[in-house]
Amino acid sequence: MTDTNRTCFMKGQGAQPRRDRSQLPPRKMATLIIVLTMLFFLAAAHNAAAQPQKPQPERPLVFVPGILGSRLVDDNGTVIWGDRNSYLNFPKLEIAPSGPVTALHSDGRLVESINVLGPFWTIHQYDTLLHYLHSLGYIDNETLFVFAYDWRLSNFETAKQLQTFVDDPKRGRLQNGQFDLLSHSMGGIVSKLWMVKEGGAARVHKAIYMGTPFQGSMNAFETLSDGWGDFTNFIAGGLPTVRRVALSFPALYELLPTYDKCCRLGSPEKYTPLDVLDVATWRQRDWLPSEYRANGPRGAAFERGLSEARRVGELMRQPIPGVAQVMIAGDYFDTGLYLYVPTNRQSWRDWNFRRSKGDGTVPVWSAANNFSSIEGTEPSFQQHATIFADKYLQNKLERELLNTAPPPVKHDVLGEIDTPKHEKRRLDLARADLSPRIAEPGANATVTVAFEFETGVTRGDVQPTAQLLQRGAADAPITLVETTTDADLAVRRLTFAGSLVAPAVEDTYRIDINVAGQGDHAVFLTVLSAGRRQP
Structure with missing residues (x-):
């Protein structure tokens, strides 16, 4: 008789079936399930802890863009600067002696790309940088705060606006401890003025400057001399319009070069230094449109612009105790360094420029804020407008900003090239x-x-x-x-x-x-x- 038959026979006789000893009582089974569940979650937590954690931003970050980098709109919300019609709208950017010709303000957004005349002339601005910061874990308006501003105005005024920006209660993360500052181009001047003049240094843990013209840029004079090239000048209304409108921007004066012997009367062989922040230097040499001369409607604004520019130059040389500072300075591109004014032809039409090393816009020594040494600065092989697209610079930003510093990217020494014969060329x-x-x-x-x-x-x-x-x-x-x-x-x-x-x-x-x-x-x-x- 098989086991199966035996079981059936006993049931048929009215006997009680035997309990299978492999089965646990319900109470013990429930206990076992609870224990196993706890072990499962403990093991999962252990494994998660054992996995390397992706580095996260250690502090909130405020990004301050450079000149031209923020959108400007009119009172109706129409974009005047920052879309396909930007250069066509350039005359509307003019600031009259009593205020802007067209009332404009920042709408809080960056110029991610500029499109001029419809479908063409697209040059990326900050979209690359923002994408990279997001990849590091920064979240807009939670850990990443972008300070867009009216870049035409004096940097002193913009520094006050930065103070208002970081004090806004809706940006509460900026009031709970220190944060980091990341600045591009003229944004670094704004940032430093805010720290020096508005007491912001106590709130900043680290300030990172990318291509900041601490001691000015010859590009400001080159813009007044040549504009942006024949085609773009034509779109903007012609070189006279570019000169007149640009000179109405207080910020332009604060970008003029202030480093020693930047501007010279004579030739490279024999010259006398010119003080380009002296009003007389401009008015005695036919450097100004008629409206900016002594009795012109913009004469007082011009004088004020040069005076404020001198103050900026002095403040940029001041140290900021207690704030870690990182300076990124491009030094591999042909960049305007000196202005020569011929002795016998001193009009702005006869300006000559000599070039040296920089990022194409800012001389390396100005970005280093030290004309005797660039020691301690971080190099970039990218040009000024996209200096942040350099992959080695991005690795540097990651190590400076995140709470778990990854090892530096292994790469060739910047500026040191291997030849096919495995020799080094600097x-x-x-x-x-x-x-x-x-x-x-x-x-x-x-x-x-x-x-x-x-x-x-x-x-x-x-x-x-x-x-x-x-x-x-x-x-x-x-x-x-x-x-x-x-x-x-x-x-x-x-x-x-x-x-x-x-x-x-x-x-x-x-x-x-x-x-x-x-x-x-x-x-x-x-x-x-x-x-x-x-x-």
């Missing part, structure tokens, strides 16, 4: 140009690149690459052919050139020039039909 300066910068669809254009080195070089030591970036299509490589001459070698220079065909679609295209281990250098090609270029 880069001193890089230049890139594009001709023409504005082309019709299908027209030819030429990219030229030059690298200057601290020591001797030979042909073939550097092999740069280039590509035309196209939205919605594959990037187009550009073959760079070495064009180095014996005369170039004599001055430790290597040169290259490459040809490209302008795309069929009207737009502004970025051309990246890359040197292995050193990052990208960019030039921009605007593609525009002939009919659209006529006045």
